[in-house]
Amino acid sequence: MKKSLFPIVILRTLLPVLLILGPALPALAHRIQVLAYPSGGEIIVEATLGNEQPVTRGSEVTVTKSVNGDVLLRGETDMQGRFTFPIPELSPDTGLLISVNSGMGHLGSSTLTPEELVKLSETREAEESKASSLSPEEQRLSELISRAVAREVEPLKHMLAKKMDSGPSMRDIIGGIGWLVGIGGLLAALKKKR
Amino acid sequence: MHLSEGILSLPILAGGGVVAVLGTAVGLKRLDYDHIIGTAMLSSAFFVASLIHVPLGPASIHLVLNGLIGILLGWASVPAIGIALLLQAFLFGYGGLTVLGVNIVIMAAPAVLVSLLFGRMIKKPGKQQMLGAFLAGATAILLSTILLALAMIGTDSSFIDTARLLLIAQLPLMLIEGTITMFVLSFLARVQPELLHLNSAPTP
Numbered sequence: 001m002k003k004s005l006f007p008i009v010i011l012r013t014l015l016p017v018l019l020i021l022g023p024a025l026p027a028l029a030h031r032i033q034v035l036a037y038p039s040g041g042e043i044i045v046e047a048t049l050g051n052e053q054p055v056t057r058g059s060e061v062t063v064t065k066s067v068n069g070d071v072l073l074r075g076e077t078d079m080q081g082r083f084t085f086p087i088p089e090l091s092p093d094t095g096l097l098i099s100v101n102s103g104m105g106h107l108g109s110s111t112l113t114p115e116e117l118v119k120l121s122e123t124r125e126a127e128e129s130k131a132s133s134l135s136p137e138e139q140r141l142s143e144l145i146s147r148a149v150a151r152e153v154e155p156l157k158h159m160l161a162k163k164m165d166s167g168p169s170m171r172d173i174i175g176g177i178g179w180l181v182g183i184g185g186l187l188a189a190l191k192k193k194r
Numbered sequence: 195m196h197l198s199e200g201i202l203s204l205p206i207l208a209g210g211g212v213v214a215v216l217g218t219a220v221g222l223k224r225l226d227y228d229h230i231i232g233t234a235m236l237s238s239a240f241f242v243a244s245l246i247h248v249p250l251g252p253a254s255i256h257l258v259l260n261g262l263i264g265i266l267l268g269w270a271s272v273p274a275i276g277i278a279l280l281l282q283a284f285l286f287g288y289g290g291l292t293v294l295g296v297n298i299v300i301m302a303a304p305a306v307l308v309s310l311l312f313g314r315m316i317k318k319p320g321k322q323q324m325l326g327a328f329l330a331g332a333t334a335i336l337l338s339t340i341l342l343a344l345a346m347i348g349t350d351s352s353f354i355d356t357a358r359l360l361l362i363a364q365l366p367l368m369l370i371e372g373t374i375t376m377f378v379l380s381f382l383a384r385v386q387p388e389l390l391h392l393n394s395a396p397t398p
Contacts, residue, residue, distance in 0.1 A: 180234050184230050185234075
């Protein structure tokens with residue numbers, strides 16, 4: 001039996017197949033990436049399947065308190081895989097756990113730490129107290145400014161999300177193959193000794 | 195077809211872990227020296243196959259190749275698939291450590307089963323071989339989907355609707371995998387027919 005040819009043949013058969021199909025590589029899925037960030041009094045949740053492909057419409061979003069796991073609210077994602085909800089009133093030591101379940105066994109989650117939330121509510125309170133002492137014109141101005149800032153910052157948040165969300169890199173893929181071949185070699189060495 | 199962490203209940207996770215460990219032990223015991231590197235190569239193929247996406251309507255599905263691995267490796271497909279899944283969990287974040295056992299059972303049990311069901315057909319040349327390969331590829335996906343659905347339903351019976359949807363969604367993949375398994379096998383049969391008899395090598 002020409003056993004020694006086995007690896008070579010496998011290599012010759014499967015490698016071309018993989019190389020031909022390789023260009024399809026970056027289109028990954030099957031892992032839900034959840035990004036949650038505050039924007040203008042609301043928390044925006046974006047869920048993607050890697051590479052900006054949004055999760056299926058109507059994926060279940062659950063917001064729970066990080067302390068005791070109480071469910072605060074539930075909702076469903078829209079066409080873009082987004083879900084928005086107002087920042088809830090919470091005690092200062094409570095964070096939020098936001099999980100998205102697309103069904104079919106895929107689940108992803110993201111946490112907002114208490115610190116992040118506290119900072120938010122503080123700035124909001126400060127703004128509110130300031131707002132009451134402002135003249136109507138100043139109030140309008142501050143509103144315009146906060147809207148403009150939100151608009152400018154949005155793309156940055158997206159860029160950040162995209163970076164987090166780049167999926168398996170070529171390095172991971174090749175590294176993984178290396179591991180597998182290495183483990184094979186190790187096993188072979190161990191079995192030969194016996 | 196990777197289940198994420200935090201979905202399944204503890205008994206199912208534990209059960210999956212135990213079955214996976216036993217299967218891996220049997221697979222490693224039956225893996226003989228001459229086939230180790232080939233097994234590692236097929237393991238790599240499985241590792242990468244999940245990254246190859248076939249666009250299908252609004253969604254995309256990825257290849258699994260567990261049928262092909264099953265008919266070529268038999269019991270050795272359990273460690274082959276197990277290690278690949280472990281690396282996918284570490285490197286890509288697919289699945290996770292706690293669900294690793296269940297995921298191994300979902301992918302590898304069908305591989306072993308199709309090798310028992312269709313292994314003999316594959317060794318006969320001609321049409322029967324082609325048919326056997328197609329059936330092995332398709333059946334492995336069907337069985338994997340059923341196992342996946344069972345794991346989900348076992349945790350929470352409200353998953354039944356999702357499971358039904360999942361089964362329908364995987365039907366095209368069954369055909370695709372069957373076809374790919376058939377082509378790869380018929381190619382191997384022409385180039386290196388000995389490969390098809392790996393499994394029939396005398397086992398203890």
